[in-house]
Amino acid sequence: MIPQQIKNPFKPGAGHMPPFLAGRDEEEREFTRLLQQYTILENLVLTGLRGVGKTVLLERLKELAISTGRWAWVGTDLSETASLTDEHLALRVLTDISLITSQIVIGRLEKVNIGFGSQITVQEETLNFNVLSQIYQHTPGLIADKLKCVLETCWHYMKDKNLHGVIFAYDEAQNLADHAAKEQYPLSLLLEVFQSLQRKNIPFMLVLTGLPTLFPKLVEARTYSERMFRILFLKPLDRESSRKAIMKPIEDGKCPIRFGPKSVDLIIEQSGGYPYFIQFICREVYDLFIQRIADGKEPTIPVDEITRKLDTDFFAGRWAMVTDRQRQLLQAIAAMDNCDDEFTVQDIAGMSKNMLEKPFGSSQVNQMLSSLSDMGLIYKNRHGKYSLAVPLLARFIRRQTS
Numbered sequence: 454m455i456p457q458q459i460k461n462p463f464k465p466g467a468g469h470m471p472p473f474l475a476g477r478d479e480e481e482r483e484f485t486r487l488l489q490q491y492t493i494l495e496n497l498v499l500t501g502l503r504g505v506g507k508t509v510l511l512e513r514l515k516e517l518a519i520s521t522g523r524w525a526w527v528g529t530d531l532s533e534t535a536s537l538t539d540e541h542l543a544l545r546v547l548t549d550i551s552l553i554t555s556q557i558v559i560g561r562l563e564k565v566n567i568g569f570g571s572q573i574t575v576q577e578e579t580l581n582f583n584v585l586s587q588i589y590q591h592t593p594g595l596i597a598d599k600l601k602c603v604l605e606t607c608w609h610y611m612k613d614k615n616l617h618g619v620i621f622a623y624d625e626a627q628n629l630a631d632h633a634a635k636e637q638y639p640l641s642l643l644l645e646v647f648q649s650l651q652r653k654n655i656p657f658m659l660v661l662t663g664l665p666t667l668f669p670k671l672v673e674a675r676t677y678s679e680r681m682f683r684i685l686f687l688k689p690l691d692r693e694s695s696r697k698a699i700m701k702p703i704e705d706g707k708c709p710i711r712f713g714p715k716s717v718d719l720i721i722e723q724s725g726g727y728p729y730f731i732q733f734i735c736r737e738v739y740d741l742f743i744q745r746i747a748d749g750k751e752p753t754i755p756v757d758e759i760t761r762k763l764d765t766d767f768f769a770g771r772w773a774m775v776t777d778r779q780r781q782l783l784q785a786i787a788a789m790d791n792c793d794d795e796f797t798v799q800d801i802a803g804m805s806k807n808m809l810e811k812p813f814g815s816s817q818v819n820q821m822l823s824s825l826s827d828m829g830l831i832y833k834n835r836h837g838k839y840s841l842a843v844p845l846l847a848r849f850i851r852r853q854t855s
């Protein structure tokens with residue numbers, strides 16, 4: 454077995470809780486504020502690029518909610534969903550809530566004497582999944598009506614249990630729109646049901662996480678969702694939080710090595726403060742330093758090697774899907790000063806005039822951006838501007854040209 458002190462504490466990987474969750478105090482405070490609501494006027498959306506830390510923050514919020522002792526938490530990761538119908542979603546929600554309602558006894562069969570002192574069992578009927586689906590099936594009306602009725606019934610039986618409310622958390626919720634089957638509107642269904650329950654003062658709160666396309670999709674599905682949600686856009690960690698994300702795991706783990714200030718600065722610079730990249734680079738650097746521990750002095754970080762590994766592990770697969778012409782367009786984007794921020798079709802067309810023999814016209818740019826969005830490389834924000842949808846993609850693209 455590896456001695457505890459040498460074990461690498463860093464955890465690059467989707468949804469892996471980091472050894473130290475840095476820089477999310479503000480988000481935690483905001484969530485705690487939302488937990489004070491008796492009538493739910495605000496629900497929560499956590500959004501941001503891949504690898505910025507949405508899933509692990511959601512996990513942290515779950516701990517926070519449960520530690521109040523008065524909030525129940527149910528929910529699912531929707532990333533594996535292949536094709537979603539309204540009926541699937543309704544079933545999903547029933548399954549989720551049944552996990553807590555199946556503890557609630559709603560009826561009890563009395564003991565029955567069956568002669569000369571013997572009795573048959575006490576049978577308890579709880580509000581389990583079977584009961585919920587029967588209520589669902591016997592309620593007349595549309596799927597939304599059925600689902601509302603089941604959830605109202607659930608709350609009716611829960612409300613005396615000293616419970617403040619229930620949180621329904623859905624990770625990768627953009628899939629509710631992206632993977633909806635034809636003529637199906639699961640996202641609209643979810644919004645409509647929760648809006649209606651909340652109006653009746655039923656304290657069921659939604660917490661949705663997803664890529665930056667999520668919020669525009671919510672608004673598209675139901676215009677009132679603009680008022681229904683508090684949006685928290687997760688950014689890369691600032692310098693101080695990045696430093697903690699790097700240093701704390703080593704200090705807390707009583708590891709036999711230290712990253713000196715120069716190494717830390719370099720990791721911050723190379724990771725751009727993106728949590729996934731911090732974990733990835735630190736994991737590599739840690740292993741390397743452990744191997745050199747015998748040398749007695751701090752080794753230098755092999756930036757080029759680590760970058761190459763990151764390129765292969767993280768970016769290469771995405772780059773391989775892109776055609777030559779799309780690569781030219783992405784190269785034009787990566788050459789712009791505002792490439793890490795937001796940009797317009799005109800910006801790209803303009804830059805391509807400076808760079809390319811065969812520049813792109815605006816309508817061509819428009820079309821190509823739309824296919825790049827479908828591939829998850831670009832997204833369009835609510836104001837019709839575009840951004841790169843993969844962290845540090847611009848730097849990677851520039852590396853491909855030089």
Ligand SMILES: Nc1ncnc2c1ncn2[C@@H]1O[C@H](COP(=O)(O)OP(=O)(O)O)[C@@H](O)[C@H]1O
Pocket residue numbers: 464465466467468469470471472473474475476477501502503504505506507508509510698728729730731732
């Ligand atoms: N606040 C943070 N501090 C340190 N590491 C983090 C933080 N947030 C996320 N990470 C790490 O970043 C990686 C990606 O996190 P994840 O929650 O899967 O991102 P997302 O769901 O946004 O794609 C994981 O390895 C996780 O341990």
Ligand SMILES: [Mg+2]
Pocket residue numbers: 467468507508509624
């Ligand atoms: Mg995630």
